[in-house]
Amino acid sequence: MKKMELPKINLPGLSDLRHANSGLAAVVKKEVADQLSGKRFLILTALVVVACFSSLYIAASEIKSAADSSFVFLKLFTTAGSRLPFSFTSFIAFLGPLVGLIMGFDGISGEKDRGTLSHVLSQPIYRDALINGKFLAGVLVLAFVIFGMGILTGALGLIIFGIPPTLEEVLRIICYLLLSVVYISFWHALSLLFSIVFRQPATSALAGIAIWLFLTLFAVFLIGMIADAIYPVTSTSDTEQVVANIRLNMLLGRFTPNVLYEQAVITLLNPSVRALGVVMFDQAIGAIDAPLSVGQSILLVWPHLVGIFAAMLVCFAIGYYLFMRQEIRA
Amino acid sequence: MAMSAGQLLVETKDLTKHYGELVAVDKLNLRVERGTIFGLLGPNGAGKTTTILMLLGLTEPTAGKALINGLDPTRNPLQVKSIVGYLPDNVGFYQDMTGEANLRYTCELNGLSPGEAEKRIMSALERVGLKNDAHRKVSEYSRGMRQRLGIADLLVKDPPLIIMDEPTLGIDPKGVRELLQLIRELVEEDNRTILLASHLLHQVQEVCDKVGIFVKGKMIASGTIDSLGSQLGSKEKVRLEVCAEPLDEALINLCRDTDGVLGVKQEGRMLIIRSKKDIRSSLAAKIVAGGYNLLHLRQSEFSLDDIYQRYFQEKEGEYEEDGASEDKSARA
Structure with a gap:
């Protein structure tokens, strides 16, 4: 029989709270410095910056020819050209997850390999300070990069067009950038989780990239196949069948964070998007064909935002739990 | 941190750790007095590292408990970790940071003020003879230098109890001599307590006040080196x-x-x-x-070497007789 001692229960005061996070600031500081000074980060940032500037260049030339004056600033982020079919947003949506993954795939396993894990954890910090610090540092660096690029793109757009953004546009862009940080943080949390589960950094990186490829490339086909199998659509199908097929397709798609992100981005950066999903003709009767306000757009994608945030938290929570239970052996 | 008046700094009571079927540490009763060097002596896979991790609160014991300065490491991890310095067998530093930056990180994790940290870092680096290499990256350090940086890391933390796991492994004879000298100084001049785990007997013999012989999770003999001789001498x-x-x-x-x-x-x-x-x-x-x-x-x-050899041969022989299956599951 194991003898159990009853722990004393004290209500946490402010000093206890500070005490509980001792070392967190030091870990965050060190991890941020590590991320920013690493060559890996330099290469990734260079890639993303080049991608963004080329998209900006394309958007600028397209918009000039189109000479469309409503929400020009937002179009800067969403316009894709004919030569290079990528916009700022599609670049972030495509490369962002990769950045998040690569920043964290050896987060814990690397510490184990170098034998630093037992050394750090033998210092007077709680075990979770390390994983919290690593994740927070990743999020901080991501926020720095995403906001840096967003603001840079905006500033260049301002120089090119000479039209200042409206408050509406600024708010939408900030929402978009925040959403991107959360979305890429989801991938970062996933890569940290893999770095805890897999001993080999290569395995962990591969697992992350496999999930990324699956979700961005194959999941769409798979979902389409499932929807078609349950509600087959032929040329003679009635409307209900077609609608059911599309609904199921969307429902399943919403279980993948990249579809959630895509829909949220479209809605946030296009005020003319009034609804997501199937809108029947009779539902549209009487609707005023005008752009939505920021608040209404956010309201429309609120479930998406919560979904992405929850996915990030769930990934992190699983990693946290596994890390706290893991054996620390040098 | 104020130390309580007790003589024992480390005490374990029937400390036990199971990994599934395997018993890594079996009812260990360890007692280390203040101001002494205790050598935990045993072959690889005897459970030395597991014991150390339990003392640090990094691994939870299956049964029994450990007390460091009267505190349970699983209940008061921060208090315990703040009075214990740990030098793992292959001490890990961040390769792309300088030696000095690595020590600074340790200081920050220990919550030292920047001024105090710089003072300690300088004196620690000087003491281990790494002052001229302070600004070089750890990846450029030799193994011996890395080990000395490990000692410097202990010095900046300045703990009353130091736990070392195979500190002399892979260092050349001259380096070992210097290291042992330093270990002796840490106890005699700074009045620290050291728990040292090793399978390299001669070094343990040289610096330890007391040793415990540890085989397959069991402490089969402990005491001063002389008393170990007479323990064995009762038979021959x-x-x-x-x-x-x-x-x-x-x-x-x-x-x-x-x-x-x-x-x-x-x-x-x-x-x-x-x-x-x-x-x-x-x-x-x-x-x-x-x-x-x-x-x-x-x-x-009999030198301790003979004792060691004899004990391991005898005890391993015993194990082979009554539990060959145990050997198969034994971890490397």
Whole structure:
């Protein structure tokens, strides 16, 4: 029989709270410095910056020819050209997850390999300070990069067009950038989780990239196949069948964070998007064909935002739990 | 941190750790007094590292408990970790940071103020002789330098208790000498307590006040080195080297029949005789009376090496007899 001692229960005061996070600031500081000074980060940032500037260049030339004056600033982020079919947003949506993954795939396993894990954890910090610090540092660096690029793109757009953004546009862009940080943080949390589960950094990186490829490339086909199998659509199908097929397709798609992100981005950066999903003709009767306000757009994608945030938290929570239970052996 | 008045700094009570079927540490009762060096001696896979991790609160014991300065590491991890410095066997530093930056990180994790940290870092680097290499990246350090940086890391933390896991592994003889010297200084000048785990016996013998012999999760003997000798000596006190001519079966049988002899073994032209007591005179008389030429007769004391060897052989032998399956599941 194991003898159990009853722990004393004290209500946490402010000093206890500070005490509980001792070392967190030091870990965050060190991890941020590590991320920013690493060559890996330099290469990734260079890639993303080049991608963004080329998209900006394309958007600028397209918009000039189109000479469309409503929400020009937002179009800067969403316009894709004919030569290079990528916009700022599609670049972030495509490369962002990769950045998040690569920043964290050896987060814990690397510490184990170098034998630093037992050394750090033998210092007077709680075990979770390390994983919290690593994740927070990743999020901080991501926020720095995403906001840096967003603001840079905006500033260049301002120089090119000479039209200042409206408050509406600024708010939408900030929402978009925040959403991107959360979305890429989801991938970062996933890569940290893999770095805890897999001993080999290569395995962990591969697992992350496999999930990324699956979700961005194959999941769409798979979902389409499932929807078609349950509600087959032929040329003679009635409307209900077609609608059911599309609904199921969307429902399943919403279980993948990249579809959630895509829909949220479209809605946030296009005020003319009034609804997501199937809108029947009779539902549209009487609707005023005008752009939505920021608040209404956010309201429309609120479930998406919560979904992405929850996915990030769930990934992190699983990693946290596994890390706290893991054996620390040098 | 104020130390309580007790003499014992480390104490374990029936500390046990199971990994599934395998018993890594079995009812360990360890007592380390303040201001001493305790050597935890055992072969690889004996459970030394597991014990250390339990003392640090990095691994939870299956049963029993450990007390560091009267505190349970699983209940008060921060208090315990703040008075214990740990030097792992392959001490890990961040390769792409300088030696100095690594120490600074340790200071920050320990919540030292920047001014205090710089002072400690400088004096620690000077003490281990790494002052000129402070601004080089750890990836450029040799193994010996890395080990010295590990000691500097302990010095900046300045803990009353230091736990070292295989500190001398992979260092050249000169480096080992310097390291042992430093370990001795840490105890004698700074009045620290050191728990040292190793399978390298000679080094332990040189610096430790007390040793514990640890095999397959069990502490099979502990005490001062002398007392270990006499613990073993209760069975066989002396070892005799005999060289006589002609060396034949009859001589071996003659020796074996002598009163007090426990065993006779031929090693080259020498007979090694283990006996309960000093039998030099009676043996010599017997050999000469038997018509042999006695060329050499020497009695040797047991060194810790012999004790170590003997203990491991005996104990491992015992294990093989009563549990061959245990060996299969034993971890490397």
